[in-house]
Amino acid sequence: MKHDFNKLTDIFDKYPKTQESLIAILQDIQKEYQYLPCEALEQTSDVLDVPLSKVFSVSTFYNSFSLTAKGEKVVKICTGTACHIRGAKLLQDQLENHLAIKAGETTEDMKFTLEVVACVGACAMAPVVVVGDKYHGSVKVSRVKKLVKAK
Amino acid sequence: MKEYIGVDGYQALAKVLHKMTPDEVIDEIINSGLRGRGGGGFSAGKKWKICKNIKAEKHYVICNGDEGDPGAFMDRSIMEGDPHGVLEGMMIAAYAVGAKEGYIYVRDEYPLAVTHLEKAILDCERSGLLGENILGTDFSFSIKIARGAGAFVCGESSALMKSVAGEVGEPRATYIRSVVKGLYDEPTVLNNVETLVNVPTIIRKGADWYKSIGTKKSTGTKVFSLVGKVRNTGLIEVPMGITLREIIYDIGGGILDDRPFKAVQTGGPSGGCIPESMLDLPVDFDSLTEVGSMMGSGGMIVMDDTTCIVDVAKYFLEFLVEESCGKCTPCREGLYQLHKLLEKICSGKGEMSDIEKMERLSENVMIGSLCGLGKSGPNPLMSTLKYFKDEYIAHIKDKKCPAGVCPELITYKILDNCTGCMACIPACGYDAIEGKKKEVHVITQDKCTKCGACYAVCNFDSILVS
């Protein structure tokens, strides 16, 4: 995949050039490109003067980071405790079946990526599904397909 | 910010800076009995005192807003709704221990909390409440935000500090305490969001006022996230010492659909499940620990008779297996094996000897793990084994899941009162249901994956789980 890497400079400029900024920079990169492109990691390593191996180990340790590209819309199914006992498994099953992918995968047309997260902090309206940046609460089976209607 | 000042905001800061010495502040907090709301329940004032008394070039104050406990969102609402209260608490802590720099570690899933805190910090900097010579005194303090990146173990103090420094968040052995050698090896006070937000009020109204709320050993109030199968879900702030029954029935309005109560889970992945016979237990740090659960950060998840307790134990272990940092073997491998055993039981292949195996292994994991994640990881399993052994036995001996949850042990059937509304046919993702309009439908058992979709959509209670 081709990316416009000029944006990286803007990201780097926001932070002091120390290792303390590493996670924040990776988060901004993840936000910009939806994942951490290899080239961006190399540049980060150069700019911060942190060994590439360290950049990789941080990138793989934390759940928020992904080294593979994601679809246009990321669908997050909350599987936190409150959502779990209010039927998150069933929603996951339905979404996996409907999109024909497993959690963690992306549809072939790159439209949707399905993810599970442990609690998005909206437990009072469990079960919760987040599509893009929109939170859907008290999700019922009958609503599942509408959530991921390709627009 | 104006609103915050309108409700006496930053008066406590002014009071400590102008009228109190750091030691007086610490004594006031110790005297108030304020205990850490992040789980451990350690006296906040004592922690500050240890930190202050260590000679070092720098001291740090960190606010723990990681809130990893799935099913809890108290800290989120505090950071979003009262960011200045958190900042003021941190400033007072910093003044007490002599810190010039502070960090707030916020969970990645809470973008709005970050936005609100950033704005609050900026407002304080502009009006001279953060920065050099605050309120004309020689107290200087600055606060930065560090965003987490989705790792539960980073709520643990030493892992959190590594993460703030931009490293992989692996905990280290606890014989070196982080109040002594924390962030960048300097003495560091780490307090939970809710702990800190209590501080300004204590300073303003005095320790004696604070002590008058709650119980002798657990003073003040606690915020809980009351969720699960309860009628009124949401956040509640209650005085310590209130009973679980009052919380669930008086405040929570009882169980959803008036089903029977089964258990309430507190303390998140490190806590346990409390059965009905203990509903009159007062909620405070020590009582909960005594019964094998813990206060934790305040998640309170109510379960009814359709929640399978073995499945809940399996759920927590799966979570912990995912989140174990992998540094030490008992936690990494032990939790993995415990999870495997639970999977075996849920799939109907369990043997009675597995229970004993799980008990032994749990003990070893608790003894052998480095940090709190492993040390308390088997709690959800141990507590359910203790109070709900029958349900384990039903899975193992009778090959039945009484709650109708574990797919391998249940079947779905359509009863004769089916109206033939056809709602379940498209809901089933596996083409397992056949039927015509106004005729009783039938489930083809070989195709049925026991996902429960038909049960969830049926409006006529026509689906039987057994």
Ligand SMILES: Cc1cc2nc3c(=O)[nH]c(=O)nc-3n(C[C@H](O)[C@H](O)[C@H](O)COP(=O)(O)O)c2cc1C
């Ligand atoms: C695995 C693990 C996860 C933790 N997660 C959190 C958390 O999400 N939030 C929190 O405030 N404390 C958490 N803690 C507790 C902290 O290590 C620490 O005790 C606490 O933040 C201290 O603040 P307090 O004294 O104000 O409670 C966790 C501990 C462990 C072992």
Ligand code: SF4
């Ligand atoms: S107990 Fe588990 S989470 Fe804690 S240090 Fe060991 S492996 Fe890591």
Ligand code: FES
């Ligand atoms: S458990 Fe799903 S939002 Fe908290």
